[in-house]
Amino acid sequence: MNWLSETLEQAEILFRQFPMSRRDGQLIGHLLRILDDFEDFYSMLERKLQAESAERADNDAMNAAVCRLLLATAPTNVRFIIRLMYDEDILDRVTRWANADATSTSLHGLQLRCYASGLLSFALRDRSIADIVVNNESFCTNLLKRARFYANALEAEHAAAAAYMQDVQKKKAVSSKHKKPSVGTPSSKKRKLSIDDKKDMSNAPSISAAAAPPPPRTTDEHDDDETISTRLADLVLSIPAPTVNHEQGPAPLMLLDLLYTVQCVGLMGEYLELLASALKDDIVGTSITLLHSAHTSVWSATLQLISHFLAHKKFAFSFLDAGGLDLVLAAQASPRFAHLHRSLGMCLHAFASSSVVTELILSRDPTRTALLSMGMTLLSSPYDRARQNAVVFFGLVVPFRSALEYFEAHDGLYTLFNLIRAGNLPKAAVQRQLAHDACLCLRQYVRVHFAVLAQGLRRKTVDASTSSSRMIKQTLGKPVDIDDKAFEQHVAILEAHRPCTMMCKETKWQTQFTHLRGPLVLLEVLDVFRSHTATTDPSSEPTSFRLWLVERALFSLQILRMLTLAYPPMAVEICHTMLQDSQRTGLTILLDCAMTSHPRDGDIVKGALQVVCNCVCTSSSGDKQPQQYSKKDDRTTANNNTSSSSSMATPFPARAILKLAREKNAIKVCLQLLRYKRSLQHADAIRLLATQALLGLSKDRHVTQILEQMQIGQLLSDLIRNEPVLEENADVHAKFRECALELISHVTHRAPSASIHEATDPTVRKIEKANIVAATRVTYNPTELLVMIHDHLKAHGLHAAADALESEAALNLRASCPSPQKPIKKAKVALDDASTPRPAKKPKRSMAHHPKLLSFAQRRQQMLSKWKQQPSYFDKDIPAQSMVLSSPKKATSMAKKPLVKPTWLDTVVRQHLREQHRLCPHPVSVVPPFSLTASKSHRCPDVSPPPLYVPPWMIENYVFVLSNTIVFK
Incomplete structure (x- = not known):
């Protein structure tokens, strides 16, 4: 097994010299396929770790060989190792092996501890396994002490790190004195690092020499391995060399043990249970010491450890105070910078995860420029993981004004568009995730500009007396609030003041977005979703792929919604853009997305309708026509007024969109979505959006005639009388009623009050009201008529x-x-x-x-x-x-x-009074005399029927009230 492990390790080293290729075309891929052909190979390794085989006396050599062979196959069999560790007995046994004493004098014991730690470094990537291991206090404590032991063993790096941190503290003290010369308060007491206890100032390098980060070393990586391995091997001089061929000696084992220890500590670094112990064992000093090493693998493992511990603000501020960020940024000048792309990307992602830490970093000019420059460099990295972390990093820092300006000045938008288009046909899961994160970053970028526009519009429209006291001023260094709640508030502001957005000039970012064909890129994402949904059964695809399709489409629809709302002229380009592959216009793609049958179609349909509504509605008040409804039903006059006002009020771009929508069956789509009930959570909102879209389309007189012939009023009347699909959507249903009544009034050319009663009353109630009105005796005072x-x-x-x-x-x-x-x-x-x-x-x-x-x-x-x-x-x-x-x-x-x-x-007057009586919401047959001189129209008294069971003491009061309300003739 040691020979097979050595062969696989050498093949893996040979493969890593060509990182752009795949293992399938290399020697390592061929060897792993041979092992896969043996069905009993991995089951044999699993049996070797069982209790009856692993617990035999003096079996450390066999257990170490099994663990080493599993590690050799780990690059392509991580899932097998994780599944193997799901067995609690095996996990407990491997943890016990990795928790062995660091001062062991047995070679096989050292091998077993090293290889067991390596297995845990892969198994801890699974959260369920990490939750179990992190509760083992003795194991975590021993790992932290072992990492500190190795950091102290590297004496040169240890001394350089101590001098570096001391110089950083002195510089901060000098700068604080210059900033506040009159204040004599003592500085806060800092925790003394463990490195300072063993530091010898006489042998340490000078402060001026250690002030800057260590210069990059130009030695070969193989020479670094021999150097650091030799120095670590001095710690175990009592361990003899291996007597069996193909076994690793103490020197490489100590280096591997250092790497696996740092990786295990890093994978558990996000847990709060480990933070107190880590700070007690000086994890910050250990990290600074290891960052002074020139070994690439040590750098990579240390950067991963830092990225996980940066989840805690206490560690993040301590790391920044110790000057750790300057050491991380100095890696960009290293000749091995290309090998550290993934680890550096993880660090950037971790720094940006906390807005407080990001604000502190971006407030410093040197670190801000270096950090953003490294992020832009990683955006063009050949490694997908590095690019993914860089995209996430910019998605988190664009709310800061300085980061936004840097991102725009260095063509960050162009890079995002390229990543999105490259992800339309992904070849691997990493590329799918990269395209997903690029869409998310683009959404965050547009949200920032959307929020800035909404805040500026709010400052202009708010009253001058209240603006100075109630308006919250945006601080220059603070991020723009773009979370979901703030986004909905910004949308409400722009919808309420949409005529103001029509007069806004095109900004620089909008011009750049249009110049780079941003709408075309977003429509291509939607077309990919549409084509996959139409040609493939969603249930036959993996869940991750379905989620990837849906979330990318949702991000694109949200971006299009913001663009059409903040910059209405862009709606024409979005609707008329033609895709070369499918030969479909943008409006057609939006309507197809609105008619999708995807399992998660509720969000997609809602997002597509929101974009369509913004395209067909050019005013903030629901596209109300300037037509004034009169009480007389003159259809000819109203129709002429509607057509003339529509042609005069609707500009040419809006008429082009309405014509295109009529040609692409937008009316049919909206009518079908009025009955949408596939997603109960979104049914009421989709019904409201479909009605708003029809109201916007009705500005076209041809659409109005079509809707009138299709008897849209009857359909909307039935929907108005129904209850909301979900009770918690009562407010949405109320908006739907208002919009539907407005659409009925516009299409039927009737007064709004008459349309309300016509739409809200059921047929039986209409017949009953007609009978009541016909049987009512209309009386009035003749003297009032003579006075008139x-x-x-x-x-x-x-x-x-x-x-x-x-x-x-x-x-x-x-x-x-x-x-x-x-x-x-x-x-x-x-x-x-x-x-x-x-x-x-x-x-x-x-x-x-x-x-x-x-x-x-x-x-x-x-x-x-x-x-x-x-x-x-x-x-x-x-x-x-x-x-x-x-x-x-x-x-x-x-x-x-x-x-x-x-x-x-008298007949004319009585007919007029009877018409007023007919418009009452609750007419009664016996009414008091009508008033001809009253300023308000007639309203019947509200007489509610008595309850089924009335207490005896309430009967007398009820009869008295009823007799005073109704006038009997």
């Missing part, structure tokens, strides 16, 4: 007829309505008609002779005496005896006496 006729005559200059009506009918104008003298004067001036008689001023002269302060009884007595002396105007048709009013009681009785034959005017 009197005012009408006065307004048209017929003063003599008005005075005659007032005198003969004994109208109480002061009690019923205000004096019409001022309107008469205005009407007389406005109507310059030759037929208007001059004697119209005579009533004023006659009224001027009477006292102004007369009681009602005195004025009525004067008028009665005047009527008795003068003949009536109607004496020709009606006998004078019947027209003479002898007393007020007789006049009142004549006013209340109903007419035997209703006149045409």
Whole structure:
């Protein structure tokens, strides 16, 4: 087994000299295929680790050989090792072997400890295994002590690290004195590092020489292996050389044990249970010491350890105070920088994971430029993992203004577009993940500009008195808030002030986005999702691949939504962009995504409809037409007004989008989505978006005619009367009702109030209301009608007829309505008609002779005496005896006496009142007399039926209230 392990290790070393190739075409791939052909090979290794074989006395050599052989096959069989460690007995046994004493004098014991630690360095990548191992306090403590032991054993690196950290602390002390010369407060007490305890200042290099990071060494990696292995081998001089061929000696074993120990500590570094012990054993000093080494593998393992421990802010600030970031950034000048791409990418990702740490780093000019420069370099790395970490890094730091400017100045957007397009046809899972992270980074980039636009728009529109006190000013060094909650607030701001966005000028980033054909790149991502969904059964694909398709499509739809909302002119380019491969326009792709049948179609349909709504709706108020609805149903006039206003109000780009939408069956898609119920969580929101899209499309008169012929009002009426699909979406359903009623009013050209009752009432209720209205006896006060006729005559200059009506009918104008003298004067001036008689001023002269302060009884007595002396105007048709009013009681009785034959005017008035009665939400058959002079329209009293079971003490009160509410005839 040792010979086979040595052969595989040499083949792996040969392969690593050509990292761009695959193992399948190399010797290591051929050897591993031969091992795979033996079905019993891996099961044999598993049996060797079982209790009955591994627990035999003096079996360290066999156990070490088995662990070494498993390690040799680990590059392609990590999953097998992890599955093997799921057995608690094997995991406990391997952990016990790795936890052996560091001062062991047995070669096989050293081999077993080293190889067991190597197996754990692969198994700890699984979280379930790491959760078990991290609770083993003795093992974690021994690992930390072993890592510190190796760091102290490297004496040259140890001394250089101590001098470097001391110089960093002195520089900070000097800079703090320059910043605050008058303040004499002592500096905070720092924890003394363990390296300082053993440091000999006489033998240490000078402070000036150790001030800067160590210069890169140009020795070969093989020479580094021999140098560091020889120095570590001095720790185990008592261990003899191997007597069996193909076994590794103490020198390479000590180097491997160092690497595996650092890797194991790093893989458990994110756990909070390990943080206290790590800080106690000076994990920061150990990291700084190992970073002063020139060995590439040690550097890589140390960078991975740092990246995991950076999850804790306490370690991050301690590492920054010790000058660790400068050491990490100095690796960019190393000749082995290409071999450290993946580890450095992990460190960048870890630094950016904490916004507080990132803010501190970006506040320093030298470190900011070096850090962002390293990130841009890793974006062009040949290693997919390094590029992935760099993309995630920029996705986390773009909310900072300095990082955003650097990203735009160095063509970061162009690099993202290339990564997204390269990921449309991925060849491996790493490439899929890289394309996914690139889409996410692009979404974060657009969100930052979207948030800046929303905040600027809010500052402009807010009142000047409240802006200075209530508006939160954005600090220059603080990141822009772009989380989901803040994003929804920004969307609400731009939707509320969308006309302002129409007047905004195109910014630099929008110009660059359009110049790089960003909409085309996003539409290609959506087209890949559409083609895979249409041609492949989603259930037959792996779950990771389905999630990759859906999430990339969601990110693209969210970006398109922000672009069309923040910069409406871009909607024309998005809708009319033609893809060369599929020969489909952007609007067609959006409509296809809205009609997808993917298992996670709810989010996709919702996102596609949001983009379509932004494209077809050009105003913030739901694209309301300037048409004013009147109560009369004049279809011809309303249709002409709608067509003319639509053609005048809709600009040419919007008309082009509406025409394209009509040609691509957008109406059919929206009508089908009105009945969407595949995803109950999004059903109400999708119904609302479909209605908003139809409302935007109805600006086109052709679409309005189509919707009217398809009886869209009946469909929406049924949906309005239904309850929301989910009760928690009641607010969304309320918005849907409002939008649907607006669409019904626009399509049917009816008054909004009539449309509301027509849409919300079911058929049985409509029949019941019609019967109630038909059976209602419409009554009104005839005196009010005479007063209205009197005012009408006065307004048209017929003063003599008005005075005659007032005198003969004994109208109480002061009690019923205000004096019409001022309107008469205005009407007389406005109507310059030759037929208007001059004697119209005579009533004023006659009224001027009477006292102004007369009681009602005195004025009525004067008028009665005047009527008795003068003949009536109607004496020709009606006998004078019947027209003479002898007393007020007789006049009142004549006013209340109903007419035997209703006149045409009475029929018109009753029909008008009956129409008002029909518009009541809850009409009743017995109503009080209608009022002709009321400013508000008629409303029936709200009479709710009594409950089924009423307590006896409530019956009397209920009858009393009911009798006062309803007027019985």
